[in-house]
Every structure is written in structure tokens, then in C-alpha cells.
Amino acid sequence: MSAGNRKPLIIAAVCAAVAVVVFALGAGFGGQGADGAAGWQDRFGGLELSAGLDISELQPAGGNCRLDGDRITITGSCTLAVGEFGGPFSLQATKHAELVPAAPVNLMLAVEGTSTQQDVGAGCGINLVFGRSGGALTLTCQLITVPCAVELGQGRDCSKE
Structure with a gap:
């Protein structure tokens, strides 16, 4: 052989x-x-590969907004950036949060080189997930007459509306 x-x-x-x-x-x-x-x-x-995104990790990167506690007050439009996180030995692969607008907003999300845009109604939950490289989100109020607010918390599921 x-x-x-x-x-x-x-x-x-x-x-x-x-x-x-x-x-x-x-x-x-x-x-x-x-x-x-x-x-x-x-x-x-107890091993978690994802962690909650704290409002303090959102850094204003443009537009007109104010962060106060778990609330973001937007006048017109606001861009918030999430910086890179985790290190070479960190097991956290993502950070997640749910935002709930008090008035209708337009959301533009840029994560991992991909962007998406969506209109979100008042009280509807916006689920955000960021990878280790971070990303940015732009919120634009659809009602021009007053500032709008977005809070960190649980909203209703409006995906089928």
C-alpha cells in the first residue's frame, strides 16, 4: 500500500x-x-454576552439635544454616538437598550457600517443593539412645534401596526 x-x-x-x-x-x-x-x-x-446600554454612554455628536437622567430631550434633530467598548479579552459582544419616544420621531441608526431609518410612533419601543465598534443614532422630532422627549425604558410593541 x-x-x-x-x-x-x-x-x-x-x-x-x-x-x-x-x-x-x-x-x-x-x-x-x-x-x-x-x-x-x-x-x-451567569455569563452574559450582552450588557445594557446606559444613557451616559450616549454622547451628543450633533444637533440639539439634552440628556437628563433616563431622558433625552430633542429640539429638531439630535445625533448620539456610542463609542467602542470591550477590550481584547472582554466577553461582551453587544450593548442593548430600549428607547420610548413621547412623540413621533424618525430614527436613523448606523451600526457596523450599515444604516437603517424608521418612523416610530409615540409610546412604541425602539430596540437598539450596538456591537463592539459602537455606532450612532439620529433622532428627529416629527412635530416641529415643540421639543420631543425619548426615554430609556419599555415601550409597547408597534411592529405589527
Whole structure:
């Protein structure tokens, strides 16, 4: 048997050995149903790959807005930037928040090189998710006569309206 003929057999044997090791480790750590795996799964239960976005992490980058507590007051239009976060060893991959406008607004979101725009009604929740590289959001009041406010919190689901 030449060396060229044995190569596929060696690769198949290595794959079979890896499969046996994976099966043995799986049976050893979790072979007793959910109760058998609970010990090591609980250690990873508190691991969060996403964190909440605090209003203090939104930095005004243009327009006319004021941040006060969990409230953003906008006169006309406002651009807010979220800076880069996490480090080389951080497990947090995203930051998320939900904003609720008190009056109709237009939202333009730029994240990871992609931008999207949407009109959002009063009281509707705006779910925002930013990756490690951050991003920017621009809020524009649709009612020109008064400043509008957007709060950090839970709003109603208006996706089907």
C-alpha cells in the first residue's frame, strides 16, 4: 500500500477518534439527562454576552439635544454616538437598550457600517443593539412645534401596526 492510498484511511481514523472522544466527554459530563449536566451548566448560567446600554454612554455628536437622567430631550434633530467598548479579552459582544419616544420621531441608526431609518410612533419601543465598534443614532422630532422627549425604558410593541 502506497503512502497516497493510506492518507484517506488515516484521516478517517483521526475523525473517528475525535468522534469517540467527543461522545465519551458528552456522556461523562451530561449522560444523566438535565440533572447530570446541571453542575457545569450552572457555572456558565451567569455569563452574559450582552450588557445594557446606559444613557451616559450616549454622547451628543450633533444637533440639539439634552440628556437628563433616563431622558433625552430633542429640539429638531439630535445625533448620539456610542463609542467602542470591550477590550481584547472582554466577553461582551453587544450593548442593548430600549428607547420610548413621547412623540413621533424618525430614527436613523448606523451600526457596523450599515444604516437603517424608521418612523416610530409615540409610546412604541425602539430596540437598539450596538456591537463592539459602537455606532450612532439620529433622532428627529416629527412635530416641529415643540421639543420631543425619548426615554430609556419599555415601550409597547408597534411592529405589527
